[in-house]
Amino acid sequence: MFAYNFSLALRSLKERPALTLLMLLAMSVGLGLFVTFYTFAKNGSDIPHGDKASTLYLVQMDNRELSADKIDRAIDMPDTTYRDAVNLYNLDMPAIHQTYVMRTWATLSFADNEVRPMQTRGAATTADFFTMFEPPFLYGSGWQLAADSGDSQVVLGKTMNDKLFGGINSVGKRLLLNNKPVTVVGVLDTWHLSWRLYDRGYYQGYPHDFFVPVQYALNHNLTRDTRFDCWEADQPQSSRFTNQDLDILRASECGWLAFWAELPEADPAQYQEKLHSYINEQKAYGRFPRELQTYVLNIVEQMDFLNANYGEQSSVIMALLFYTVCLLNAIGILLAKFIRRSKEVSVRRALGARKSAIILQHTLEVMMLGLVSAVFGLLIAVLGLKAMVQIRLWASDYNARLEDVMPYFQLDWGLALQAFAISVLCALLISIYPIWRLCSQPVAGYLKSQ
Amino acid sequence: MLIMKGVSKIFRTDLVETHALRNVDLHIKAGEFVSITGPSGSGKTTFLNLAGLLESFEEGDYFLDGENVRGLSDNALSDLRNQKIGFIFQSFNLLPDLPLFDNVDVPLRYRGLSAKDRKQRIEEALELVGLGSRMKHLPTQLSGGQQQRVAIARAIAGKPRFLLADEPTGNLDSQMARQVMELLEQINQQGTTIVMVTHDDELARRAGRNIQIFDGQVSDVDQNPSDALVKRA
Numbered sequence: 070m071f072a073y074n075f076s077l078a079l080r081s082l083k084e085r086p087a088l089t090l091l092m093l094l095a096m097s098v099g100l101g102l103f104v105t106f107y108t109f110a111k112n113g114s115d116i117p118h119g120d121k122a123s124t125l126y127l128v129q130m131d132n133r134e135l136s137a138d139k140i141d142r143a144i145d146m147p148d149t150t151y152r153d154a155v156n157l158y159n160l161d162m163p164a165i166h167q168t169y170v171m172r173t174w175a176t177l178s179f180a181d182n183e184v185r186p187m188q189t190r191g192a193a194t195t196a197d198f199f200t201m202f203e204p205p206f207l208y209g210s211g212w213q214l215a216a217d218s219g220d221s222q223v224v225l226g227k228t229m230n231d232k233l234f235g236g237i238n239s240v241g242k243r244l245l246l247n248n249k250p251v252t253v254v255g256v257l258d259t260w261h262l263s264w265r266l267y268d269r270g271y272y273q274g275y276p277h278d279f280f281v282p283v284q285y286a287l288n289h290n291l292t293r294d295t296r297f298d299c300w301e302a303d304q305p306q307s308s309r310f311t312n313q314d315l316d317i318l319r320a321s322e323c324g325w326l327a328f329w330a331e332l333p334e335a336d337p338a339q340y341q342e343k344l345h346s347y348i349n350e351q352k353a354y355g356r357f358p359r360e361l362q363t364y365v366l367n368i369v370e371q372m373d374f375l376n377a378n379y380g381e382q383s384s385v386i387m388a389l390l391f392y393t394v395c396l397l398n399a400i401g402i403l404l405a406k407f408i409r410r411s412k413e414v415s416v417r418r419a420l421g422a423r424k425s426a427i428i429l430q431h432t433l434e435v436m437m438l439g440l441v442s443a444v445f446g447l448l449i450a451v452l453g454l455k456a457m458v459q460i461r462l463w464a465s466d467y468n469a470r471l472e473d474v475m476p477y478f479q480l481d482w483g484l485a486l487q488a489f490a491i492s493v494l495c496a497l498l499i500s501i502y503p504i505w506r507l508c509s510q511p512v513a514g515y516l517k518s519q
Numbered sequence: 520m521l522i523m524k525g526v527s528k529i530f531r532t533d534l535v536e537t538h539a540l541r542n543v544d545l546h547i548k549a550g551e552f553v554s555i556t557g558p559s560g561s562g563k564t565t566f567l568n569l570a571g572l573l574e575s576f577e578e579g580d581y582f583l584d585g586e587n588v589r590g591l592s593d594n595a596l597s598d599l600r601n602q603k604i605g606f607i608f609q610s611f612n613l614l615p616d617l618p619l620f621d622n623v624d625v626p627l628r629y630r631g632l633s634a635k636d637r638k639q640r641i642e643e644a645l646e647l648v649g650l651g652s653r654m655k656h657l658p659t660q661l662s663g664g665q666q667q668r669v670a671i672a673r674a675i676a677g678k679p680r681f682l683l684a685d686e687p688t689g690n691l692d693s694q695m696a697r698q699v700m701e702l703l704e705q706i707n708q709q710g711t712t713i714v715m716v717t718h719d720d721e722l723a724r725r726a727g728r729n730i731q732i733f734d735g736q737v738s739d740v741d742q743n744p745s746d747a748l749v750k751r752a
């Protein structure tokens with residue numbers, strides 16, 4: 070019985086190829102776009118730093134003057150001042166590790182000019198950064214704690230190591246950073262972060278190519294490629310802080326560093342309490358004039374906020390709506406296809422087919438449609454994702470690199486499997502009414518017409 | 520056998536009610552060859568559809584082989600149609616995309632017979648109607664008379680106890696009609712009960728018994744000749 074109905078289903082698929090094709094088109098284009106946008110949204114909303122995401126906390130405090138505007142959201146908070154970063158780092162805070170990060174860029178080259186000098190993005194931080202954020206190392210490791218005093222050491226990102234050293238183990242090798250010699254102590258493997266939060270850059274797809282100790286960056290006046298949240302009085306000067314007036318910046322109330330704490334058992338309350346007592350002490354020096362406002366939020370909490378406010382849900386919803394419209398269209402086409410078959414169904418029923426046999430025959434047919442449109446849909450998704458990679462590169466003025474952008478548009482195989490299930494399920498769903506129509510027609514309904 | 524007691528059928532549309540059959544009492548014994556005649560629109564096809572379990576009815580009782588079919592489930596009715604009844608439709612109702620072999624195969628498939636068994640029955644049936652050599656042809660590649668014979672083959676392949684034929688010769692010339700009639704008589708002689716609707720008085724007379732339907736009412740000519748004559752007059 071099953072085999073018979075299967076062969077009937079196959080035959081009727083071939084029977085009106087134009088209608089079948091139209092249905093496949095509607096179902097697969099809808100599914101393809103949905104999978105495309107869903108993939109992008111999902112990949113872009115992954116929580117970075119894996120297991121550590123719930124233990125890594127961004128520490129934020131409102132050090133601004135009284136007249137500053139009120140802030141309601143952590144994301145609008147100023148960065149941390151140099152003074153507070155150093156103070157907190159040296160204080161006995163209830164944290165396993167603490168670190169702070171400054172965004173920068175520099176030119177990397179060799180003395181012999183064999184490789185063209187490359188201007189590239191980097192981060193200046195402390196040794197604990199590598200322990201806390203756990204970037205994957207291909208060779209070597211982060212610098213030792215002692216090197217935080219400003220040693221000429223560098224950790225290279227994978228792409229940069231590939232470009233400068235052809236991908237070999239370059240640990241111990243020297244290169245020039247802004248024309249000054251530094252030694253490679255570690256090389257990272259590909260480090261894809263859906264969002265780059267550790268420097269509060271909120272970038273997607275722009276990983277750092279090198280890491281140096283903060284003290285090194287300050288000593289050699291590496292560009293401070295960041296925003297300075299200053300008090301009114303300092304504001305006019307702040308544009309100079311990117312590469313001048315370091316001493317003034319250090320003493321100022323300008324926030325520009327991202328300060329992180331890794332907390333035991335993910336308990337921010339204790340840390341926050343200690344932070345508050347630190348701030349209250351600072352008030353004695355005329356600092357922190359405003360009401361206490363601090364945030365100690367881990368990466369999961371930050372991602373929840375980002376995904377809710379800056380995620381791609383709206384495009385997923387649009388794609389879902391489009392898929393729905395496609396499916397509604399498919400219902401119409403299916404209905405047209407099935408209604409043409411009313412007479413055949415009448416004849417089969419008259420000759421003794423049970424309703425269940427008719428249902429089986431047509432269910433098998435739509436399931437096959439679902440499977441085939443899943444194949445086409447995934448094909449469309451693969452092409453769509455390829456196209457989106459190109460669009461993303463183009464939109465970045467080709468500042469973004471292919472290998473950094475790709476992960477956002479990688480089709481996940483689990484999702485691909487789900488797409489099959491979704492497609493078959495949708496096909497079954499849209500066939501309920503057409504099949505019901507076929508089955509509920511009176512047996513003798515279409516036997517008279519010639 | 521086939522027994523109807525007070526069976527009525529009303530077609531209701533939004534505007535009109537058509538009493539297609541009124542209070543039909545009838546008893547057709549196993550092995551009979553019954554012809555049904557009557558004017559167009561009198562209810563002949565309706566009667567046949569009812570007898571063939573293709574149509575439900577409002578009133579009365581209908582016993583097929585001793586079983587009251589009123590209230591039987593859709594599945595039970597399907598199985599009865601499949602196993603006990605062969606139907607020859609007024610308009611052949613062959614499936615145009617299927618070769619003859621597969622057309623005759625349809626009722627056998629739903630009976631779940633083995634492939635070997637089915638093949639044997641199909642070949643036998645097509646052989647009997649003289650189309651054994653054209654099993655791979657599509658219905659459209661046949662003449663009207665040949666198509667009618669395929670329809671007959673399909674109806675008898677399952678060896679049903681009842682063969683219900685709605686104008687099986689309606690589309691045929693008289694020569695061909697006689698051939699089909701001979702075929703039906705042959706089938707009847709093998710024990711199949713046949714009920715045949717026809718417009719052809721000569722063919723009607725050849726059947727063992729003639730029933731007339733006027734305006735949904737059945738009158739049994741052979742059992743009540745005077746009554747029928749009165750009505751005809």
Ligand SMILES: Nc1ncnc2c1ncn2[C@@H]1O[C@H](COP(=O)(O)OP(=O)(O)OP(=O)(O)O)[C@@H](O)[C@H]1O
Nearest residue numbers: 530531537539557558559560561562563564565566
């Ligand atoms: N599905 C239906 N809906 C409404 N009325 C119907 C339906 N089928 C038949 N009728 C009506 O029932 C009556 C009997 O129809 P039926 O088809 O049984 O006639 P018939 O005797 O077979 O005629 P013919 O010799 O032309 O085939 C007719 O008046 C017809 O209009």
Ligand SMILES: [Mg+2]
Nearest residue numbers: 563564565609
């Ligand atoms: Mg008729």
